[in-house]
Amino acid sequence: MPEFDPHEVRDKFHNALKELKQYIALAIVAAPKYQQTNMQIIKELTETNAIPGVYVTLNKPYANLKTEFEADRIDTRMIIFIDAVTETAGGKTEKTESCLFIGSPQNLSDISIAMDQAVRAVPGKEKFLFFDSLNTLLIYNAVGTVARFIHFLATKMRVWGVKGIIISLQKESNKELIDEIEQLCDRRIDF
Numbered sequence: 001m002p003e004f005d006p007h008e009v010r011d012k013f014h015n016a017l018k019e020l021k022q023y024i025a026l027a028i029v030a031a032p033k034y035q036q037t038n039m040q041i042i043k044e045l046t047e048t049n050a051i052p053g054v055y056v057t058l059n060k061p062y063a064n065l066k067t068e069f070e071a072d073r074i075d076t077r078m079i080i081f082i083d084a085v086t087e088t089a090g091g092k093t094e095k096t097e098s099c100l101f102i103g104s105p106q107n108l109s110d111i112s113i114a115m116d117q118a119v120r121a122v123p124g125k126e127k128f129l130f131f132d133s134l135n136t137l138l139i140y141n142a143v144g145t146v147a148r149f150i151h152f153l154a155t156k157m158r159v160w161g162v163k164g165i166i167i168s169l170q171k172e173s174n175k176e177l178i179d180e181i182e183q184l185c186d187r188r189i190d191f
Contacts, residue, residue: 004033009040009191010048016189017163023186024157024164028178030191031169037191038132039072041165042079045128051163052078053128054118058105058136061086066098080118084111085136106140108149112156119160127162134168134181147180154184 062083084102093101100114137146157164
């Protein structure tokens with residue numbers, strides 16, 4: 001597999017979405033480039049476009065993400081995190097202004113309520129919601145449940161008027177679900 005190229009990610013992201021003011025994008029990411037691609041998209045949103053937003057993490061604890069983002073010079077003050085993994089992994093969840101902790105990726109209604117609160121708390125009209133990731137939802141929930149949740153999420157993103165990014169790993173086993181979710185999105189971007 002070729003080396004990770006941040007310029008390629010930035011260009012693909014920008015070119016796919018440049019004419020859209022608001023959007024829902026389904027980003028399909030190859031596993032070896034997963035973390036770097038996510039970071040580059042967040043950089044594009046917060047640094048290049050100066051847009052604040054919400055990062056829903058189902059994969060990495062907030063503390064780890066915050067450390068990685070700061071090491072990569074991403075301004076975490078522009079992001080409200082929703083962490084649905086720390087409690088599941090038995091980690092400590094100290095109350096913080098920049099993160100809402102949810103018990104588990106299985107608690108879809110809690111995730112939904114937290115997203116609503118976080119999106120409303122982000123200042124300004126222009127904001128993003130980054131959802132990481134579809135694959136983790138499938139570990140904790142049935143395919144039909146995930147499809148309904150993503151349909152609900154896509155509708156909420158449109159109501160909130162955010163730039164929405166839904167991340168999914170590139171996997172053949174998810175093809176049917178991806179095809180269904182792609183219909184709800186304005187763009188599909190393959191990284």
